[in-house]
Amino acid sequence: MLHIEVSHVAKTYGNVQAVQDLSFTIPGGQIFALLGPNGAGKSSLIRMLVGLTLPDQGQISVTLAGQQHSSLPEGCFGYLPEDRGLYLDKTVVENLQYIGQLRGLTKSQIAEQLEHWLQRLDLLDKRKENLSKLSKGNQQKVQLISCLMHQPALLILDEPFSGLDPINQEHVLTILAELKAKGTTVLLSAHQMALVERLADQMMLLNKGQVVAHGNLQQVTQQLDPKVSYSVRFTANIDSAKLGDCQSVRHWQAQSELQFLLELHDHATVNQLLQELSQLGTLADFSRQQPSLHDLYLAAVQHHNQAPDTTQTISTQSISEGVAA
Amino acid sequence: MKIWTIALFEFKRYFKWKQELIGIGLMVLIFTLTSLWPMLKNALDKDYNVAVLATTGSVPELDGFKFQLLPPDKKADVAAGVGDVWDAVIDTSVTPVQLLAEEKASWQDKLKTTVQKWQQQRLISALPLSAEQQQLIAKLPEIKVELLKADSGAKDDKGQKLVSAGLLFLLALGVFSGFGFMFTAITTEKQNRVTEQLLTLLTPQQWMDGKILGISLFCLKSMLTSGLFFFLVIQAFRLIDNKPMQAIPMTGFEVFSALLFVGLGLLLVNSFMAGFAATIDDPNHSSRSIMMFLPAAPLGLAFSVMDNAEGLMMQILSLFPLTSFAAMPLRMANSAVPMWEWALSLLLLIGCLWWFKAAASRVFALGIRMYGKEPDWSDIARAFVGRKART
Numbered sequence: 083m084l085h086i087e088v089s090h091v092a093k094t095y096g097n098v099q100a101v102q103d104l105s106f107t108i109p110g111g112q113i114f115a116l117l118g119p120n121g122a123g124k125s126s127l128i129r130m131l132v133g134l135t136l137p138d139q140g141q142i143s144v145t146l147a148g149q150q151h152s153s154l155p156e157g158c159f160g161y162l163p164e165d166r167g168l169y170l171d172k173t174v175v176e177n178l179q180y181i182g183q184l185r186g187l188t189k190s191q192i193a194e195q196l197e198h199w200l201q202r203l204d205l206l207d208k209r210k211e212n213l214s215k216l217s218k219g220n221q222q223k224v225q226l227i228s229c230l231m232h233q234p235a236l237l238i239l240d241e242p243f244s245g246l247d248p249i250n251q252e253h254v255l256t257i258l259a260e261l262k263a264k265g266t267t268v269l270l271s272a273h274q275m276a277l278v279e280r281l282a283d284q285m286m287l288l289n290k291g292q293v294v295a296h297g298n299l300q301q302v303t304q305q306l307d308p309k310v311s312y313s314v315r316f317t318a319n320i321d322s323a324k325l326g327d328c329q330s331v332r333h334w335q336a337q338s339e340l341q342f343l344l345e346l347h348d349h350a351t352v353n354q355l356l357q358e359l360s361q362l363g364t365l366a367d368f369s370r371q372q373p374s375l376h377d378l379y380l381a382a383v384q385h386h387n388q389a390p391d392t393t394q395t396i397s398t399q400s401i402s403e404g405v406a407a
Numbered sequence: 408m409k410i411w412t413i414a415l416f417e418f419k420r421y422f423k424w425k426q427e428l429i430g431i432g433l434m435v436l437i438f439t440l441t442s443l444w445p446m447l448k449n450a451l452d453k454d455y456n457v458a459v460l461a462t463t464g465s466v467p468e469l470d471g472f473k474f475q476l477l478p479p480d481k482k483a484d485v486a487a488g489v490g491d492v493w494d495a496v497i498d499t500s501v502t503p504v505q506l507l508a509e510e511k512a513s514w515q516d517k518l519k520t521t522v523q524k525w526q527q528q529r530l531i532s533a534l535p536l537s538a539e540q541q542q543l544i545a546k547l548p549e550i551k552v553e554l555l556k557a558d559s560g561a562k563d564d565k566g567q568k569l570v571s572a573g574l575l576f577l578l579a580l581g582v583f584s585g586f587g588f589m590f591t592a593i594t595t596e597k598q599n600r601v602t603e604q605l606l607t608l609l610t611p612q613q614w615m616d617g618k619i620l621g622i623s624l625f626c627l628k629s630m631l632t633s634g635l636f637f638f639l640v641i642q643a644f645r646l647i648d649n650k651p652m653q654a655i656p657m658t659g660f661e662v663f664s665a666l667l668f669v670g671l672g673l674l675l676v677n678s679f680m681a682g683f684a685a686t687i688d689d690p691n692h693s694s695r696s697i698m699m700f701l702p703a704a705p706l707g708l709a710f711s712v713m714d715n716a717e718g719l720m721m722q723i724l725s726l727f728p729l730t731s732f733a734a735m736p737l738r739m740a741n742s743a744v745p746m747w748e749w750a751l752s753l754l755l756l757i758g759c760l761w762w763f764k765a766a767a768s769r770v771f772a773l774g775i776r777m778y779g780k781e782p783d784w785s786d787i788a789r790a791f792v793g794r795k796a797r798t
Contacts (some may be wrong), residue, residue, distance in 0.1 A: 132607045132775065161607045167600030171420075183412045184608045341605065 084158060084235040084267045086131070086148045091140030093126050093291075100126035102291040103140070108269055108284075111143075113262050115282035116271040119383055124271040126165050128240050131269070132161050146235060149174040154236065157185060160229030163388040164240040164271075166222060170214040174205060174224050177213060181228040182284025203227065203253065218245045218407035224252070230261075237261060243277055255281055275376040287379060289386045299375065306378045312352075314359060315341045315367040328358040341370065409609060413617020414624065421588055421625050430637075438640050443648055455494040455514060456730050458485045462500075467525040472518065497522055499529070507776075567656050570740045571713055577634050578669060578733055579706050581626040585677045586698075586699050588622045591776070593684035601776050611772035615681050616764070625672040630669070657740060664696035664749065665736035668756065672732020675760045677704040683775035688781045695781070704769030716741030728759035766791045 093101040101123045108114045116124045129135045131142060133153050144151040146158055168177045175196065182192035200206045203223045213221055222245050227236060237258075243251050251274070258281060260269055272278050278285060285302055287294040295305040297319040318340070325334045325342060330350030335343045346355060359365060373381075453471045460482055466474035477485060479500035489496060490509035494516060498505040504526050508515060531541050596602055604613060642652050655662070678704055691788045707784045708730055712721045716738050724734035725744070738744055769790040773782050782790070 134603065134606055156608075160608075161602070161604060163603035165600035165603055167596075167603065168601055169596075169601060179415050180412075181604070181608070184409055184605070186408075225604070 083265050084144065085110040086236075086267075086269075087141075087143045087145070088131075089141045089143070090125075091130060091137045091142065093125070093130060093135065093138050095126075101130070101137075102107045104291075104293060106293070106296060108242065108267060108285060111262065111265045113258060113270070113284040114285040115278045115283055116269070116288060117273075117275070117278060117379060118271075118288035118294075119227055121290075122288040124288055125240055126173065127288075128161075128164075128238055128269070128271060132238060151256065156234065159236040159238055160232065160234040161224055162229045162237075162239040162242055164247075166225050168213055168221070168225060171212060173212055174200070174216070175209045177224060178228055178231065182231055186233040186395050187232055189273040192231070195207075195233075196227075199227040199230060202257070206322070219247060219250055221252065222246060230257075232301065234266070236267045238268065239268065240269055241272060243272055243274045251277060260342050261364065275379055279375045287382060288367060289383050292386075294382050294386050302375070303372075309345055309373075311371045312344045312346070313337075313367070313369050314344060314365065315327075315370050316363040317366045318363060320363040324362055328355070328362075330355040330358055341364070348361050361392055409613050409619060410617040413609070413614060415501050416590065417621025417767075420592070422628070427632075431632075434636050438643065441640075442643060450580075455518070457491065457518065458493045458496045460485065460496065460500055462531060465519045465525075467497075467778055469518065469521045469573050471514075472521075475488075497498075501525065502529045510523050522631055549775045556700075567741050570655065570657060571737050573634065573637065574665060574669075574736050574740060575706065575710055575713070575733070578631040578671075578672070578736075580633055581630045581669065581674055582706060584626045584629050585622055585673060586680055586702065588625065589618070589677055589680040590687075590690065592618065592622070593681060594687055594690040597685070597688065597775065606776070610751050611775060612768045614767070614775075615678075615685075615768045615771045618681055619674055619677045619764070623670070623677050627666075627670055636700055658793035661739050664739060667753070668732045668735050670752075671760055675729075675732065675756070675763055678760070678767040682770035685771040686777075686782050686787055687774075688777065693781065705730040705733045709737050713737055713741075722748070726755065728752075728755040731756050765792070769793060774789050 083170065088107070089105050091101060091104045092099070104127065106124075106309055116127065118124050130137050131154065142153060146155060157187060162181060164304075169180075172180070179192055180195055182195065187195070196209070200209055203226070204218060205223060205227075208216060208220060213224065216224070226239075226242065229239070242254060246254060258270075261270060262283075270282075272276075282299070284298055286296040287306075289300065295302045306364070322334075322336055322342070325331055325344070330346055331344050332347045332350075333345040337343055344355070346352075356365075356368070359368075413610075416787045449471070452471060457472055457474050459466050459474050459476050460479045461476060462479065464476075466476050468474075480499065481499075482498060485493060485496050486507060489507060494508065495515065496507040498507065504522065506515065506519060506522065528545065531544055534541070535734060536544070547591075572740075638653075645651065645653055657665070676744075680699055682697070683698060687695050705724075710725055710732075712718060712724060715721060721738050723735060724730040726748065727734075735744070735749070735752050739749075770787055773790040
């Protein structure tokens with residue numbers, strides 16, 4: 083398995099600090115997602131990882147089969163760039179054969195891999211068509227095959243779901259899950275939070291080149307400090323004005339005559355809330371409302387953009403310590 | 408290995424069997440039409456009837472014309488038939504000789520020249536001179552060239568001129584093909600965003616070397632096939648004219664040498680083009696595209712001194728590594744070149760190519776990763792000399 087350690091990496095383009103002092107680890111055999119709005123630094127970070135640009139400071143260290151490398155060893159990874167591109171005047175097979183040859187595969191290996199992946203991604207009947215004649219989604223699938231055909235230990239995918247219809251998005255999800263099961267490490271950047279939520283073992287939310295949150299879904303949710311709310315349903319009508327008198331309730335909102343959405347004060351506990359609610363009426367249902375990653379992402383980025391300086395940024399060091407604790 | 412894979416891919420990008428066959432077919436068609444044209448023209452053109460009014464003697468000879476000798480006293484009858492029976496009448500009984508025709512026509516110039524020579528011969532024959540004296544007047548005096556150094560290697564065969572012109576033409580074909588293919592290949596790859604993925608598989612140097620090799624080989628192929636075709640056309644025309652086959656007035660070593668210099672020259676020129684093309688973002692709007700014509704300059708310089716192959720300027724150009732690939736083959740086709748000069752020129756060219764390729768690959772690496780903007784001139788210059796770019 084391939085394991086990546088990124089330590090205090092920074093990159094500046096002119097006056098723009100694309101990546102600022104990032105440190106994190108991508109454990110082997112896991113799916114690691116980079117999240118963030120456009121210009122957050124995801125692609126800059128990926129370009130440094132694959133060796134297209136060099137960091138201004140910091141180090142990237144790679145461990146593969148017990149050996150340590152200062153950069154990704156040739157042939158061990160597949161890279162799907164954000165700016166897709168293959169030869170439009172060449173056929174699907176010609177493009178993939180060329181990439182396969184450059185990756186050092188033999189003719190029979192290329193033929194075997196093409197047969198497998200073209201069938202898997204429903205491109206067999208388009209194998210002799212020029213790339214220019216394919217839809218954007220199909221072109222993207224061809225590009226994905228070019229990253230997979232040499233069975234890399236690490237797959238780096240910059241926005242792999244953009245341009246794909248929901249069926250093909252599911253297809254790619256399944257493939258990534260299978261690759262993970264086989265021990266492939268996957269690093270991807272994406273905007274589709276719902277897909278990332280289902281797929282990623284670890285995620286890192288970036289904004290303006292800084293880490294906003296990092297960890298598994300639960301840890302990220304905690305770090306983003308969501309306003310936890312509770313959904314309450316009574317068996318019979320209550321005097322809703324009395325909800326405002328509850329000491330534990332900061333804010334409430336009626337969803338129907340019987341159902342309410344409540345937000346708690348920071349010091350309040352769930353037990354205190356339940357006691358106060360039971361005095362108002364009989365509870366038919368009580369549940370904690372988990373905000374979606376999408377909502378958290380939007381709120382966190384908005385909050386981070388309003389922050390005057392980097393002190394709002396969550397230190398990856400403290401995250402690691404927090405997770406360990 | 409990767410370089411060869413890229414070279415083969417680039418070669419095949421432009422080499423299409425179908426297009427090659429169509430190209431050869433078109434050339435054969437043009438050749439056939441060209442060779443059949445005189446026959447077709449002769450078959451369609453009518454013969455002009457010309458009456459020659461003279462007392463005695465021969466009549467002029469000219470293809471496409473029928474001459475008939477008539478006594479001068481028939482002039483009135485003959486003149487009445489001009490435009491109907493006769494296209495022209497030549498009256499030798501008056502001075503100067505009169506050419507009578509209905510109206511001005513282009514064929515009359517040809518007829519006039521032939522009649523002038525014929526009349527001159529007649530006048531000479533009428534002079535009270537011996538046959539030898541008449542021959543002396545009629546012919547230009549001969550000049551025999553004698554050389555003190557018989558083995559100086561100077562060549563004065565007409566074939567040398569043909570080879571020189573042919574070499575220059577083929578070289579121009581190779582350089583401009585390289586310009587077109589390299590420019591299109593690299594700017595299209597940048598616009599189609601092919602670069603990102605390939606640069607994780609290859610170093611910029613490997614990619615550029617493969618491109619240069621593949622496209623230079625394709626240019627060389629175009630030069631050789633075109634050269635061979637023109638050579639065959641010349642031979643075919645000579646065959647039609649019942650002339651002996653035209654031999655190539657070059658030794659095997661000279662041919663090998665020309666191929667060597669031209670091949671290295673193409674690599675040099677294509678290195679420049681690859682490096683420079685990578686700095687162009689949008690070929691439709693970049694003012695830098697014009698710089699890609701710069702490699703044509705050595706051809707122009709070599710052409711300007713082609714008529715004095717033994718001159719000092721040609722000697723300098725054939726040694727200077729940026730022009731020797733064009734000048735040395737031309738010089739060798741026209742005069743003998745000392746072996747030490749040949750070897751020095753080759754060494755300088757190889758050395759220059761080695762350095763230039765590395766410099767161009769640094770410019771290539773700088774430009775190929777840039778989208779939406781172009782590196783400025785100072786960054787290109789810094790990359791060329793091996794210093795880190797500021798951006």
